[in-house]
Amino acid sequence: MKLHDISMMIHNGMPVYKDKPEKKPHIRRTRTLGDGANESYLGMESHTGTHMDAFYHMLNAGKKMHEMPLEKCMGEAIVLDFTHVRGPITEKELSKKSIGKTAIARNSIILIKTWTKPMKKFDFGFTFLEKTGAAYLAKKGVRAVGIDQLGIERGQPGHETHGILFRKGIAVFEGLELSSIRQGSYFFIGLPLKIKDGDGAPARCVLVEGFGK
Amino acid sequence: MKLHDISMMIHNGMPVYKDKPEKKPHIRRTRTLGDGANESYLGMESHTGTHMDAFYHMLNAGKKMHEMPLEKCMGEAIVLDFTHVRGPITEKELSKKSIGKTAIARNSIILIKTWTKPMKKFDFGFTFLEKTGAAYLAKKGVRAVGIDQLGIERGQPGHETHGILFRKGIAVFEGLELSSIRQGSYFFIGLPLKIKDGDGAPARCVLVEGFGK
Numbered sequence: 001m002k003l004h005d006i007s008m009m010i011h012n013g014m015p016v017y018k019d020k021p022e023k024k025p026h027i028r029r030t031r032t033l034g035d036g037a038n039e040s041y042l043g044m045e046s047h048t049g050t051h052m053d054a055f056y057h058m059l060n061a062g063k064k065m066h067e068m069p070l071e072k073c074m075g076e077a078i079v080l081d082f083t084h085v086r087g088p089i090t091e092k093e094l095s096k097k098s099i100g101k102t103a104i105a106r107n108s109i110i111l112i113k114t115w116t117k118p119m120k121k122f123d124f125g126f127t128f129l130e131k132t133g134a135a136y137l138a139k140k141g142v143r144a145v146g147i148d149q150l151g152i153e154r155g156q157p158g159h160e161t162h163g164i165l166f167r168k169g170i171a172v173f174e175g176l177e178l179s180s181i182r183q184g185s186y187f188f189i190g191l192p193l194k195i196k197d198g199d200g201a202p203a204r205c206v207l208v209e210g211f212g213k
Numbered sequence: 214m215k216l217h218d219i220s221m222m223i224h225n226g227m228p229v230y231k232d233k234p235e236k237k238p239h240i241r242r243t244r245t246l247g248d249g250a251n252e253s254y255l256g257m258e259s260h261t262g263t264h265m266d267a268f269y270h271m272l273n274a275g276k277k278m279h280e281m282p283l284e285k286c287m288g289e290a291i292v293l294d295f296t297h298v299r300g301p302i303t304e305k306e307l308s309k310k311s312i313g314k315t316a317i318a319r320n321s322i323i324l325i326k327t328w329t330k331p332m333k334k335f336d337f338g339f340t341f342l343e344k345t346g347a348a349y350l351a352k353k354g355v356r357a358v359g360i361d362q363l364g365i366e367r368g369q370p371g372h373e374t375h376g377i378l379f380r381k382g383i384a385v386f387e388g389l390e391l392s393s394i395r396q397g398s399y400f401f402i403g404l405p406l407k408i409k410d411g412d413g414a415p416a417r418c419v420l421v422e423g424f425g426k
Contacts, residue, residue, distance in 0.1 A: 011409035191417035204404035
């Protein structure tokens with residue numbers, strides 16, 4: 001059994017959505033060992049780095065962070081390598097991948113890999129899951145979808161990808177760090193902070209290889 | 214296989230260490246769906262609610278949050294019910310428990326239950342792991358220790374409990390929510406945020422009952 005950490009490091013200079021300065025974390029030391037203990041204050045957006053969206057992020061009647069079922073946060077997962085794609089990942093791209101060992105099964109967690117190196121800065125032309133791709137995954141009945149970009153969609157009117165997934169109860173993890181992970185099967189565990197009424201929350205996500213072995 | 218969420222809810226009015234107002238979280242909505250999406254800003258101390266301490270919290274040369282091995286964050290766990298104890302949990306209390314199904318094994322994760330209801334406010338006379346109890350667990354070679362109080366020790370000069378555990382590489386989780394969990398065996402998964410150079414970080418912690426069944 002081998003653990004892979006697939007979480008972005010959280011720090012003040014980390015990449016954030018659209019590079020907006022107001023989205024950068026504000027972390028500062030508040031006490032040092034001389035005062036009794038090293039302690040700090042963590043200020044960050046709910047969608048910083050590796051995080052989970054609550055359905056409430058895009059649906060006012062959707063479940064909030066503390067209501068999201070933990071069953072959506074762990075399970076059999078497949079990492080699909082789309083590092084060759086620029087732009088939208090469509091139904092066609094996904095269906096080409098869904099064969100043999102990378103077949104997309106009901107209740108599985110689909111993780112989309114687009115980077116071959118850790119993200120250094122925000123990519124304004126980032127690879128994303130287009131609405132036909134989201135509809136395809138919704139039809140397959142997957143449990144959750146994750147991507148190594150800070151958003152799962154880009155520039156689609158009405159946030160259609162989020163809406164299609166959320167209305168089917170499919171969880172979304174964004175900002176994964178998959179650059180060193182090979183296409184294949186794993187067990188995914190991604191645990192977000194339990195923020196009351198939250199629209200999203202930073203999460204620590206891991207992949208287990210050879211689960212139970 | 215059954216999942217138990219053993220994490221405190223994070224909100225602005227939650228209990229914090231010594232009830233200090235400056236330790237309360239500051240969470241506020243920054244965008245609403247009318248502006249595109251529900252989003253918020255999360256401000257909190259590194260040791261808020263359910264969290265993991267980095268060894269750096271009490272040892273300047275100790276591992277920082279992003280360096281803490283994930284292997285310390287999951288494994289076979291035993292919940293020990295100490296709801297009958299007021300004050301310190303000593304070697305004597307622990308050794309009385311360490312028999313039969315609640316025997317304390319090498320590499321196990323020991324979770325100390327002191328509350329029978331969810332914590333509503335900080336208890337200044339809280340039950341804690343006294344230094345002889347910490348030394349006993351260190352000698353047993355446990356992997357991690359957790360408690361459902363906001364601190365694992367109280368008022369011991371030089372934070373001896375932390376020091377004894379940290380110097381042996383034993384991880385500490387504080388602020389667990391164990392009120393509905395019965396004494397017995399589980400699989401623990403507790404994943405803290407990956408804060409660069411962090412002294413501690415909020416975590417989402419779960420217990421799995423009947424793991425792999």
